[in-house]
Amino acid sequence: MARQLDIIPVEEWGFFTLPKPMVIAGPCSAETEEQVMETAKGLRALGINMFRAGIWKPRTHPGCFEGIGTQGLRWLQRVKQETGLKVCTEVANEKHVYECLKYGIDMVWVGARTTANPFMVQEIANALRDTDMPVLVKNPVNPDLDLWIGALERLNMAGIKKLGVIHRGFTSFRKLKYRNDPGWKIAVELRTRYPELPFFADPSHMGGARGFILELSQRALDLGLDGLMIESHCNPECALSDASQQLTPDQLHELLGEIRVREKQSDDKDFTENLQQLRANIDVIDEELLKLLQSRMDISRQIGEYKKAHNVAIVQAQRWDEILDEMVKQGAAHGLPEEFVAAVYNAIHTASVQAQNEILEKD
Numbered sequence: 001m002a003r004q005l006d007i008i009p010v011e012e013w014g015f016f017t018l019p020k021p022m023v024i025a026g027p028c029s030a031e032t033e034e035q036v037m038e039t040a041k042g043l044r045a046l047g048i049n050m051f052r053a054g055i056w057k058p059r060t061h062p063g064c065f066e067g068i069g070t071q072g073l074r075w076l077q078r079v080k081q082e083t084g085l086k087v088c089t090e091v092a093n094e095k096h097v098y099e100c101l102k103y104g105i106d107m108v109w110v111g112a113r114t115t116a117n118p119f120m121v122q123e124i125a126n127a128l129r130d131t132d133m134p135v136l137v138k139n140p141v142n143p144d145l146d147l148w149i150g151a152l153e154r155l156n157m158a159g160i161k162k163l164g165v166i167h168r169g170f171t172s173f174r175k176l177k178y179r180n181d182p183g184w185k186i187a188v189e190l191r192t193r194y195p196e197l198p199f200f201a202d203p204s205h206m207g208g209a210r211g212f213i214l215e216l217s218q219r220a221l222d223l224g225l226d227g228l229m230i231e232s233h234c235n236p237e238c239a240l241s242d243a244s245q246q247l248t249p250d251q252l253h254e255l256l257g258e259i260r261v262r263e264k265q266s267d268d269k270d271f272t273e274n275l276q277q278l279r280a281n282i283d284v285i286d287e288e289l290l291k292l293l294q295s296r297m298d299i300s301r302q303i304g305e306y307k308k309a310h311n312v313a314i315v316q317a318q319r320w321d322e323i324l325d326e327m328v329k330q331g332a333a334h335g336l337p338e339e340f341v342a343a344v345y346n347a348i349h350t351a352s353v354q355a356q357n358e359i360l361e362k363d
């Protein structure tokens with residue numbers, strides 16, 4: 001059972017003074033002092049105020065660039081001093097946390113591979129106990145919403161109240177258009193459960209290529225997410241990690257100019273009234289839907305009794321396949337997507353089978 005989270009609103013963290021979307025930008029990895037400083041100055045000029053750079057890099061294969069390590073934290077300190085940017089980096093164990101605290105890092109994030117490991121999340125939470133450090137938690141590599149929430153709970157129980165999340169999509173063995181499966185459904189579910197949680201998307205890791213960043217950013221903001229974490233490097237082609245997905249500060253500037261920001265609310269009176277009217281119509285239809293579902297379930301139970309009396313098995317796969325095919329076909333004629341109709345009917349069928357099972361098991 002998920003617990004409530006005790007969150008300090010992001011407006012009170014003292015970062016992200018820009019109008020929304022909040023943007024975190026910076027290189028995948030800190031590589032050299034020059035690269036870090038040049039990128040940070042470029043981003044500062046765009047009005048960005050939170051700089052990211054990976055210091056310890058969790059790489060899939062050994063032998064790749066695994067991050068510059070602690071010396072990079074000095075470069076982040078210099079970024080703070082010379083540009084006034086706030087700085088953040090990824091932590092994957094308690095040693096990283098202690099180093100970040102020592103060097104005055106303003107915010108940390110927990111990477112996708114780490115979120116998937118409750119022992120490491122607990123270790124990080126313990127190391128952060130009694131600090132005021134803001135923490136963003138990336139989704140775990142696998143599409144497991146509870147594991148993601150569990151990580152938030154561990155940090156929150158250690159007293160971390162400046163909490164937020166970053167959606168970077170899910171690792172998939174299937175070949176997809178994007179590097180990661182966006183799995184927006186899970187992000188929307190998390191947003192719905194914890195609307196107060198600041199929510200970032202990471203279109204860089206989700207897309208895995210520069211060309212996808214704009215469309216993924218737009219999608220995230222259209223779904224109501226609050227901010228973006230985008231990788232930016234002064235010379236992306238030469239980056240030691242994630243070269244194909246990083247943007248120069250100038251490219252990022254252009255991209256941010258193309259994004260359409262939608263408001264959460266509108267002051268327009270007509271709009272508000274029309275929206276209210278449409279929502280009222282939806283409420284009526286929802287009530288009708290529930291009544292219809294109830295009637296269907298009543299009949300399904302009657303069928304269950306009947307099957308029981310005649311000693312007939314509940315699931316008749318062939319009949320179900322026929323119904324599903326027919327419904328998908330009829331749905332298409334009504335302009336309803338196949339996937340949607342199939343999902344609705346599969347849910348109805350599952351509930352129906354369960355109800356009949358209960359009848360059969362009675363006595």
Ligand code: PEP
Nearest residue numbers: 028054111112113168205
């Ligand atoms: C990163 O942000 O650099 C990173 C390693 O991301 P992820 O944890 O999403 O793979």
Ligand code: MN
Nearest residue numbers: 028231241242
């Ligand atoms: Mn990266």
